[in-house]
Amino acid sequence: xxxxxxxxxxxxxxxxxxxxxxxxxxxxxxxxxxxxxxxxxxxxxxxxxxxxxxxxxxxxxxxxxxxxxxxxxxxxxxxxxxxxxxxxxxxxxxxxxxxxxxxxxxxxxxxxxxxxxxxxxxxxxxxxxxxxxxxxxxxxxxxxxxxxxxxxxxxxxxxxxxxxxxxxxxxxxxxxxxxxxxxxxxxxxxxxxxxxxxxxxxxxxxxxxxxxxxxxxxxxxxxxxxxxxxxxxxxxxxxxxxxxxxxxxxxxxxxxxxxxxxxxxxxxxxxxxxxxxxxxxxxxxxxxxxxxxx
Amino acid sequence: xxxxxxxxxxxxxxxxxxxxxxxxxxxxxxxxxxxxxxxxxxxxxxxxxxxxxxxxxxxxxxxxxxxxxxxxxxxxxxxxxxxxxxxxxxxxxxxxxxxxxxxxxxxxxxxxxxxxxxxxxxxxxxxxxxxxxxxxxxxxxxxxxxxxxxxxxxxxxxxxxxxxxxxxxxxxxxxxxxxxxxxxxxxxxxxxxxxxxxxxxxxxxxxxxxxxxxxxxxxxxxxxxxxxxxxxxxxxxxxxxxxxxxxxxxxxxxxxxxxxx
Ligand SMILES: Nc1ncnc2c1ncn2[C@@H]1O[C@H](COP(=O)(O)OP(=O)(O)OP(=O)(O)O)[C@@H](O)[C@H]1O
Ligand SMILES: [Mg+2]
Numbered sequence: 001x002x003x004x005x006x007x008x009x010x011x012x013x014x015x016x017x018x019x020x021x022x023x024x025x026x027x028x029x030x031x032x033x034x035x036x037x038x039x040x041x042x043x044x045x046x047x048x049x050x051x052x053x054x055x056x057x058x059x060x061x062x063x064x065x066x067x068x069x070x071x072x073x074x075x076x077x078x079x080x081x082x083x084x085x086x087x088x089x090x091x092x093x094x095x096x097x098x099x100x101x102x103x104x105x106x107x108x109x110x111x112x113x114x115x116x117x118x119x120x121x122x123x124x125x126x127x128x129x130x131x132x133x134x135x136x137x138x139x140x141x142x143x144x145x146x147x148x149x150x151x152x153x154x155x156x157x158x159x160x161x162x163x164x165x166x167x168x169x170x171x172x173x174x175x176x177x178x179x180x181x182x183x184x185x186x187x188x189x190x191x192x193x194x195x196x197x198x199x200x201x202x203x204x205x206x207x208x209x210x211x212x213x214x215x216x217x218x219x220x221x222x223x224x225x226x227x228x229x230x231x232x233x234x235x236x237x238x239x240x241x242x243x244x245x246x247x248x249x250x251x252x253x254x255x256x257x258x259x260x261x262x263x264x265x266x267x268x269x270x271x272x273x274x275x276x277x278x279x280x281x282x283x284x285x286x287x288x289x290x291x292x293x294x
Numbered sequence: 295x296x297x298x299x300x301x302x303x304x305x306x307x308x309x310x311x312x313x314x315x316x317x318x319x320x321x322x323x324x325x326x327x328x329x330x331x332x333x334x335x336x337x338x339x340x341x342x343x344x345x346x347x348x349x350x351x352x353x354x355x356x357x358x359x360x361x362x363x364x365x366x367x368x369x370x371x372x373x374x375x376x377x378x379x380x381x382x383x384x385x386x387x388x389x390x391x392x393x394x395x396x397x398x399x400x401x402x403x404x405x406x407x408x409x410x411x412x413x414x415x416x417x418x419x420x421x422x423x424x425x426x427x428x429x430x431x432x433x434x435x436x437x438x439x440x441x442x443x444x445x446x447x448x449x450x451x452x453x454x455x456x457x458x459x460x461x462x463x464x465x466x467x468x469x470x471x472x473x474x475x476x477x478x479x480x481x482x483x484x485x486x487x488x489x490x491x492x493x494x495x496x497x498x499x500x501x502x503x504x505x506x507x508x509x510x511x512x513x514x515x516x517x518x519x520x521x522x523x524x525x526x527x528x529x530x531x532x533x534x535x536x537x538x539x540x541x542x543x544x545x546x547x548x549x550x551x552x553x554x555x
Binding site: 026028082161162164165167168170171172174175176177178179180181182222225226227228230231 | 309342345346347363366369370371373377378379382383384385388389392395396397400401428430444448
């Protein structure tokens with residue numbers, strides 16, 4: 001049963017991340033995902049600080065705003081202060097992350113629920129410790145699963161109703177603006193969802209490796225298809241595949257579960273890249289041989 | 295006569311020195327209008343400022359005598375082809391459909407009349423057989439036509455196109471031109487950034503010659519004088535005198551294709 005809940009929870013992390021990661025990859029904004037996943041730390045700490053025991057779900061939603069704030073600061077630095085794009089990303093998220101670390105070491109000493117290790121690396125093996133029990137004794141799964149599921153419901157719904165907008169924003173932002181569409185709002189809408197993904201996932205996979213869940217399956221999916229919706233589905237599929245294979249590999253070798261999942265994800269990416277190249281070479285070869293004959 | 299675009303005391307800068315400096319003009323409606331000038335003279339910047347994609351440092355723009363936001367629906371913008379990533383997972387049809395996107399229908403499902411319009415627009419630029427093809431698997435000229443089709447799908451009255459003839463072969467250039475003169479006959483206004491000085495007098499009814507400042511505007515005969523061209527293009531005189539001679543020789547002949555419209 002433990003395995004089952006861990007895999008299920010991690011699969012939801014993979015799905016949420018893959019969906020949003022696809023748009024980040026298409027917009028060539030992978031680094032923003034990295035930045036947001038680190039920069040939400042102060043928001044998460046505040047969410048824990050103000051709730052006695054466990055961070056409440058609503059406070060976690062509030063922590064999502066930290067991610068939006070991050071992208072606001074990054075945009076301000078690059079557009080208004082004219083600091084180079086990647087420099088403004090680097091400055092912003094390291095600063096926010098540092099503030100979060102100070103807050104943890106200052107306020108959170110002795111708080112068993114949050115420490116630096118857990119924030120950085122997640123506690124996927126321990127998700128089952130925090131059980132949701134109804135009617136006194138019926139175990140209906142770990143709390144992390146329900147938080148992740150709420151995230152999935154919100155993200156799925158927003159992407160479903162906003163699909164056209166996100167597609168247009170990702171393909172041709174200037175054109176969208178020429179149609180009178182408020183691309184700024186769409187941008188921060190997307191950033192808010194990315195932030196939400198990292199906030200709800202950090203307990204499970206941690207702030208460092210969630211980027212792997214965001215970017216790698218999406219980049220793999222991009223190799224597989226040239227349509228947007230199938231790309232999103234492929235990305236989810238590759239994410240889940242990496243979760244399952246990664247989990248059992250980690251258990252077998254007794255190593256870090258999250259680390260193993262991200263490594264497997266990368267291996268899948270490399271395998272697909274090689275296969276694609278092979279296929280193209282074979283095709284070219286076939287073509288040249290028929291050309292010769294013809 | 296109503297003006298399609300009115301630009302008043304317009305100055306635009308990207309942080310540093312102005313790229314457009316104190317530009318003032320009014321453009322007619324129902325004509326094909328060319329914007330010419332050397333590389334870096336601010337042509338793209340001018341279109342972007344008119345479309346509200348860049349904020350001017352001073353001055354204002356009016357479209358059909360109103361602020362742009364009031365008449366957005368009537369204006370279509372064709373960006374430079376290199377401004378997007380053509381590897382994006384979308385088909386010709388998907389991209390042209392974007393021409394039907396509006397602020398108020400983004401959250402709604404696509405309607406049948408929209409599909410109809412999109413298919414017609416693809417047909418007009420001669421890409422029907424490619425409509426389901428992914429956009430990276432098109433030639434440069436075909437990609438350019440996808441952008442034109444997307445603008446057509448908007449059903450606008452004013453079209454602003456950034457170098458639609460770049461990388462396009464003679465046949466395609468002609469078919470786009472025919473399309474443009476059809477649009478003109480329907481009373482639409484088309485503004486085009488153009489590079490080939492040899493063809494400007496054939497293609498355009500009205501010209502803007504730009505080099506940070508507005509050097510000249512008016513009919514091709516008024517604008518394409520040696521003095522104006524030297525002011526705009528500076529040193530490259532040998533090329534220019536060739537162009538001027540060519541224009542003189544032809545004395546702006548009325549081409550067959552123009553006389554029968
Ligand atoms: N995003 C930008 N940031 C800073 N400077 C810019 C930017 N875009 C353009 N410029 C500068 O503004 C000037 C005008 O550029 P613009 O793209 O409007 O020229 P153009 O007339 O369209 O040139 P071309 O014929 O090469 O397309 C150039 O000197 C260019 O270097
Ligand atoms: Mg240009």
